[in-house]
Amino acid sequence: MTHFGKSIRSRREHLHLDDKRFSLRQVALRIGIEPAYLSKIERGEVSPPSEATTVRLAHELGEDPDVLLALAGKVSGDLQNIIRKRPKLFAELIRQLKEAPDHALLHVVREVRDGEW
Template sequence: MEFGERLRKLRHQKGLNQRELADEVDIDFTYLSKIETGKMSPPSQDTIRKLAEVLGADLDELLVLAGRVPDDVKEVVTQSREHPAFLREIKDLGEEELEELRQKAKEIREKRGQKSSSDSN
């Protein structure tokens, strides 16, 4: 699904017309129309964030559809050379496999947190 198509669907689900949504996020409604029809590229990350808030949408989903990398993810990727290498390794994994890895990472973080808590006692 394209960004504009998803945006239109979310807007309809909220029962908003283009002018109402545009007013809520402080953009011109003709600009919004062009985004929804694919005549304009997706907007900036800040505008996408506002759209997600107003529409009650998942910010990460909209950013991915817009071809944008969330700022907090950019920070993670640039922490060490291992982070981009890891992402390259997992690029072809399916949703279930990625969820397994996410859960494993969560377990590791929790275990590390428990260890550092017991070390300080």
């Protein structure tokens, strides 16, 4: 139980300050869930919603879906699919990067983006 609920509530309330379309009800209806359910989610009365709903919420609030999914205790299904296709390689790589500092990760990201193998 992280602060998924608090996080999206404060984000939504911030947006609500200068846009009345970000009331709990209107957001709920736009992302296709019941207002009462979103209320419970924001207050942490229920566990975070499904991946699909979390992603719609992220888009609605202008948040990074991967970050919001992480707060929800999940990892995006498309990332899981990538890993599942080469489980040994990805498992080794990810475990190896567990303790690496952020700048090392960034370094690898750039290297892969620019590198020609």
